[in-house]
Amino acid sequence: MPSPRIYVLNGPNLDLLGEREPHIYGTQTLADLEALCRRATASAGVELLFRQTAAEHQMIEWLHEARRAAGVVINPAGFCYHSVPVLDALLACECPVIEVHISNIHRRAEPWRAHSLLAPAATGMITGLGLDGYRLALEHLLQRIAGSAH
Ligand code: CA2
Secondary structure, three states: OOOOEEEEEEOOOHHHOOOOOHHHHOOOOHHHHHHHHHHHHOOOOOEEEEEEOOOHHHHHHHHHHOOOOOEEEEEOHHHHHOOHHHHHHHHOOOOOEEEEEOOOOOOOOOHHHHOOOOHHHOOEEEEOOOOHHHHHHHHHHHHHHHHHHO
C-alpha cells in the first residue's frame, strides 16, 4: 500500500519568510518551515509534499493533485483575499483541509486581512501561532489518518 500523502502548500511571497517583516512573520525561512514540517511527519509513515508558489494556476493544479490525498495544509497567503478559482479547487478536495496563517489575521493592522474567502472550504483554520500552526495542523492530520486506519 502506498503511504498516505499530505500536501503542505504555500502561496505568494512566503518564499520571503525570514527576510522581511520579522516582527510579523518571524525570522525563520521557508527552508526552516519545510524542515519543521518534515520533522513533524518523519516517523508517521506518510509522504509529505511541501511546495510554494506565487502562480494561481500552479496552486490549482496542486490542489487537483491533492484531491484524494490524506490531507492538505494550506497557507494561501494573498490568494485567500481574491481567488475564486483557488476556492473552487479547495471545494473539490475530498480530504481534510487545514488553512494556516502565520500571523493572526484578526489582529492585523489592515481589517481586510481578517476575511478569508477560502475559509468556508477549510475543515479548520489555525491563525496567529506562527510556524507552530503548521506543526499543529500536521499533528491533527496524522491523528485523523491513524484514526481512519482501524
Ligand atoms: O499570516 C499569514 O500567514 C498570511 O497568510 C501571510 C500573507 C498575508 O497576505 C496574510 O494576510 C496572512 C502574506 C505573505 C507575505 O509573506 C511575507 C513573508 C515574509 C516577508 C514578507 C512577506
